[in-house]
Amino acid sequence: MPPFLQQRLEGGAGAAAPHLVVYRVKDSHVLTRGASWRLPLAAPATAAEGWHAGCYPLRDLRAAAYVGEDGATTPSQHLFATEPANVDPAYLEADGATWVSARSLLESSPAADAAALGLCLSTVSWLSAGAFCSRCGAATAVTAYGHTRTCPSCAHVYFPPMTPAMIVAVLDGKGNVLLSERRLAPGRPRLARPMRTILAGFVSQGESAEETLVREVAEESQAVVTSLRYVGSQPWPFPHQLMMCYYALAPDSPKLAPELAELVSVGWVSKDEVRRALAGTHQDFIVPSHYTAPYRLLTDWVEGRVDDRGEPLSKL
Structure with missing residues (x-):
């Protein structure tokens, strides 16, 4: 050993x-x-x-x-x-x-x-x-104490992937945030109250995270982003994303339409409704749990650490 x-x-x-x-x-x-x-x-x-x-x-x-x-x-x-x-x-x-x-x-x-x-x-x-080599098809071996996989046939070394994605709280500048209800993946149980959350998407080849944000918001809601601010990032282990977190402003987007392939609905939700959802007292929907990036982004906005344009009012 x-x-x-x-x-x-x-x-x-x-x-x-x-x-x-x-x-x-x-x-x-x-x-x-x-x-x-x-x-x-x-x-x-x-x-x-x-x-x-x-x-x-x-x-x-x-x-x-x-x-x-x-x-x-x-x-x-x-x-x-x-x-x-x-x-x-x-x-x-x-x-x-x-x-x-x-x-x-x-x-x-x-x-x-x-x-x-x-x-x-x-x-x-x-x-x-990653049990098999994508280059030659041979069975790979776990190496470096589980931090790499190595092909004994062609000697190619595989490292753990990290998939970049962005997640964004889109604000209208008037005290509302864009929330969506996503379609449930096969096998996922239906909740007593549906979950509404902020928008997110994977970064495509040749795209910056900011370009992804503008594209995903437009595709999923038809909202038009006019400005954005990066906040931080969170690793997400299902299976291995790196979520880059943003606030964005879309002040002139009254007509919204969900991307029906992925979303059930999308709409502007008031700060008071989000506050009740964060407290678990909203009768119609819930929001993601405290360990998630959406919870933190929504909480900072509701509690006044971020204004209605996504700008910080105090040190976060």
């Missing part, structure tokens, strides 16, 4: 203990025991045994990713992440083992925990999708 991994598996008094995150990519569920998604990982009896046979309940350490040391816990923890196929089947079905929606775990976790879990999710999603 490489000394790098051996040191992170041995633990000991006061040292960071090894833990495992098991992510079922097909339905975005995480294995939990009790109330925790961090599963204790047993140290190998010998270095050779641990590298080739795995560390209970992990079957093959080589097929897992070492995500890093998580200092949000006391003591800190070394996190490994893998798919269910790489875990002892008896462990997956043991008493106390429960599959929980990854989104619900992110929603209920503090920010530091959510960030650690999100990294595990995106890492396993990528590893599960």
Whole structure:
């Protein structure tokens, strides 16, 4: 076993203990025991045994990713992440083992925990999708402790992708924001109240994020953006986006039309209605949860840290 991994598996008094995150990519569920998604990982009896046979309940350490040391816990923890196929089947079905929606775990976790879990999710999603080389078709091997995949046939090295996307709170300058109701993906359960959220879209080849913003807003709503302001970014682990966050102004866009292939509806929503939705008291719709970029963008606008033109009124 490489000394790098051996040191992170041995633990000991006061040292960071090894833990495992098991992510079922097909339905975005995480294995939990009790109330925790961090599963204790047993140290190998010998270095050779641990590298080739795995560390209970992990079957093959080589097929897992070492995500890093998580200092949000006391003591800190070394996190490994893998798919269910790489875990002892008896462990997956043991008493106390429960599959929980990854989104619900992110929603209920503090920010530091959510960030650690999100990294595990995106890492396993990528590893599960790159089993074969796109150049020659040979089976790839997990390398660099889960941070690359390498083709043994043509030696091509694959790195985790990051898909750029933009997300924008479009304002009309008069106290309203553009919200849309998206069509549900197949298999996603229908909510008691529909979710409305701000507009978003993927950056196309040859496009800047700003050009994407103007294009997506026009395509999804027919609104015309006259100005925009970049705020920040957020990694999104479903499966591996980088969301670039903006405010934009579209003051002369009274006639809206949704892109029906993706949206059920789109419309201007008042600040008071958004305030009630953020508080969970709106009777007609909900907004995305607190760990999402839309929640932060809408909250800063509703609470007055951003004015009705998307400009900051205080340090964010």
